[in-house]
Amino acid sequence: MEIKQPQEKLDKKFAFFHATSVSGTAMMIAAILASYLAVHLTDTVGLSPAAVSGLMFISTLWDAFNDPMMGVIADRTKTKWGRYRPYFLPAPVLLTIFAVLLWQHPTFSGNGNWWYFLIVYIGYQMTVTMYTMPQMSVLPAHVKSDALRNKVITYGAGATAIMFTIGSSYANSIKNFLGNLFGVENGWVPLMLILGALSCVSFWGLFATSKEKYIEPLPDRPLTEDLKRILKHKELTPFIIVWVMASLGYGLMFATSVYYVLYYLARPDLIETYMLVVSMGALVSMVVLLPIFLKFFKTGQRALTASVIGSSVCYIILFFFGSSNFIFLCVMTFIATALASMQNALVNVLVNDAIDYIQFTEGISANGVISSIKGFAQKMGNTFSNSLPLFLLGLVGYVAGAVGQQNEGTLFVLNFMRFAAPIITGLIMLFCLRFNPVEKHQEDIAAMKSMIRDHSDDNHDA
Incomplete structure (x- = not known):
């Protein structure tokens, strides 16, 4: 018998x-950096x-390991505004500062420029x-219904697509326009300030x-206990x-x-x-x-499977x-x-699944830790997407600025990384999705969620 959750x-x-916050x-800003910073x-x-x-690898790898720390800290934050909300106040200010610093053109001697961008990029990623x-x-702390959660995720995916479309397609034009408008040589600076x-x-x-509303009161457990209790569930490895x-x-x-x-x-x-x-395809996808x-x-897993198969053929x-x-x-x-971009949004459904699964199996609210594990995994993916192409290009003799003069090894790497690598990542996802542990507990998890009460009155941990 299907158990209906309260409306x-x-x-x-x-x-x-x-x-419209993260997305x-x-x-x-993230789209502009992903497309043009390298x-x-x-x-x-x-x-x-x-x-x-090397810069991208070191900074993004540190960022990946920083995520679980942030998740544990967030789950134990104690303020009159709650656990997660206080971070929304300083973060965008820091984002603005680091985004501006990333587009400077310093003239330090020796390896000074490398160290400058390493430090600033780490600061950006930590923000x-x-x-x-x-x-x-x-x-999941504000919304209990799976349908409404997925709807909010869909809105965020749409915002992501729109921002990526503008950022990756028109950033240069907007940058040039703002440079002329404000009479500055580096138009990236006013663009970052506005964003x-x-x-x-x-x-x-x-x-x-x-x-x-839908989290347990701040527990007395040690900080690291939640992380240990979650990581012992090896069945969550496919999600990661x-x-x-x-x-x-x-x-x-x-x-x-x-x-x-530019080069191929x-x-x-x-x-x-x-x-x-590319950006319009992502927009239509999201x-x-x-x-x-x-x-x-019907489910995020089935939609993800169809997305991977369709995009791989293309x-x-x-x-x-x-x-x-x-043409x-x-x-x-x-x-x-259009078929592939939704994958990065569909996997967010698995975050809520994992949060519900841990609450079902362990009886604890560990939203921050679960989110940080997802963040860790996402940053590990970013580590390789940021550093691997340039690492391989360096191995095969890529020459910066040599349009029309790159060797065959460089051309192969560019073609492989652009179109063949996503096929491999997609096939790995399909294999892992066969071991989703949430599938067999769906009815029990729905029953558990129907009994969760609103804690908004007792969650202000002043």
Whole structure:
């Protein structure tokens, strides 16, 4: 017998600010960095591909290990505003500062520039961790219904797609416009300041509208106990691998697109056109196809499976025939991206599944720890998507700025990383999804959630 959960109404203000905080202009900053920062560091600042690869690897690896610490800290934060909400106040201010610093062109001697960007990039990523973990944690704390949670996730996915479309496709044009408007040579600075100011509005709005209703009162357990109790569940390992692979595949799509057009096609004049195609595909994926897939396939896991299979077929075609004709490349890239981009949003459903599973098996609310484990896995994927392409390019003799003069090894790596690597990550996800531990406990978990009461009156741990 199916147990129906109490009806909840969607809090529209909360849904809006949740969707436009991490996935708003903060996401546009992330999109710009993912698409253009590596090129800025190699072609403008003058760092070698190997140096940039090492910088990305070290900073993102530290960021991955920083996530579980943030999750544990968030779950034990004790303020009159709750556990997760206080972090929404300082995070966007720090985001603005580090985003501006990343687009400077310092002239330190020796390895000074490398150390400058390593420190600043670590600061940026730690700031992202500061707001991402609490933002993921506050959703299941504010909303109990799976359907409403998925709806809020869908809104966030749509905002992500829009921000990525603008950031990856039009960032250069906007940067040039603002540079001319304000009479400055480096248009990235006013762009980052504007995006940072808008992110303050979103995060502070989320602080004002969110409530931590469906979590247990602050426990007396030691800080590390929740992490130990969660990590003993080896059956959650497939979730972790899926989160890594989804992040890696999504990251490679944006990290390699500029390089692919610039050097594989040797058409720098077509970069914005191609990035627009990629971004529009992501927009259609998140805004149009994601809700359709969830409605048709009923569960996030089935929708993810269909997405992987469909996009992999397109990527195989693109790997062998993508460069034959630019119009064909754009059409197939649009279809592939429309099928693939939703994967990075669909895996967020597994975060709520894991939170419910741990509450069912252990009887504890560990939203922050679970979110931090997902964040750790996502950052591990980012570590490789940020560093692996440049590392491989450095091995095969890539020369920065040598449009139309790259060797065969460089061209193969670019084509492989752009179209073949996402096929591999997708197949690994499909294999891991066969071992989802939540499937066999769905009815029991639904029964447990129906008995969870609203703790909003006793959760202000002053």
